[in-house]
Amino acid sequence: MTAFFAAEPEEAEALREALEATTPLEAPFPLHQGEGVLVAETGVGKVACALAVAHVLTRFAPKGSFFLGVAGALDPALRALDLLLAQRAVQWDVDLTPFGRAPGETALGVRFFPSDPRLLARAEAAARALGFPHRLGVVATGDRFLQDPEEAKRLRALHGADAVEMEGAAALMVAYRFRHPMALVRIVTDGAGEGAALDFQAFLREASRRLGRLARALLPYTEGG
Template sequence: MKAFFAAEAQEAEALREALGASEALTAPLPLHRGEGVLVAETGVGKAAAALAVAHVLTRFPVEEAYFLGVAGALDPALRPLDLLLAEKAVQWDVDLTPFGRAKGETAFGVRFFPSDPGLLRRVQAAAERLGLPHRLGVVATGDRFLAQRGEAERLRAEFGAHAVEMEGAAALFAAWRFGVPMALVRAVTDGAGEGAAGDFGAFLQEASRRLGLLAQALLY
């Protein structure tokens, strides 16, 4: 069984429609099932994402998982609706530096949580078949919507990140703990600067549609 996760209602709706996941299941979050697939709407933020992934992986025999959603670009080369295939993600707001750890390094000794390389290759192949602009990169995850360009530039410099969002690293962490392969994919909606909130709303619908097409392509 394949599990697909998305934070926003619009993202999850696009995945449900594309994957034919119309059967609503009883769960502490919106969860729908289709033939061989699950679509979970996690809600926004790291805690919500980790809870959703843990619930699904505990309850169902998931063989592979994908977290799909939108992000703000830290790399100015990324354009709206470009796909960022996350090779790894870091929780930029984790700070255990008083204990000698690097910024973003967790108490588990892991700073960057990786996407599964095999799944990421499948995502890349699917994006190429669909003709969707994409690139590999690094995601920074934190429990705050970034709308200050100066801070965005600091995160890019500190973590080598290309995009910022609010769930990915926590989702990868939960999948890592369960030993289930997961790939993180983000579609760019904004530049993580002063106009980020407006751009997010303007591009969310089309970004969600493209992510639905990508998810559908991953079934074959």
């Protein structure tokens, strides 16, 4: 079984439709099952995300997972609806620097949590087959919607991040602790600067539709082992 996670209701609905995950399961968040797949709507933010991922991994022990969703671009070369295949993600709002840690470094001694390379390669192959513009990169995660262009520049310089969002590093951190293969894929909806909230709403529906198509395209790869 493969698990698919998304934070926003629109994202999760698109995944459920694309994957035909119509059977609701009992969980402290919306969770649906289809043939060989689970679709979890985690809710927004790191805590909600970590709860949902830990619940699914503990209760269902899926073979692998994909976290799909939207993000704001930090790299000005990224355009709306581009896919960013996250090689790793950092929690930009974690600050233990008074204790000698690097910015974003957790108490585990880990700063960047990685996507599973094999699953990320599958996502890249699926994106290529669909003709979706895509690239590899780094994601910065924090519990705040970023719309300050100067802060966006700072995060890019500090972490080498290409996009910013609110769940990915938390999901990958849980996967890391569970030794579970997971890949993080984000699609750009805004520029993480002034006007980001309006851009986010404008592109959310189309972005979610594309994520559904990507999830559907991933099925032959996930079923292939």
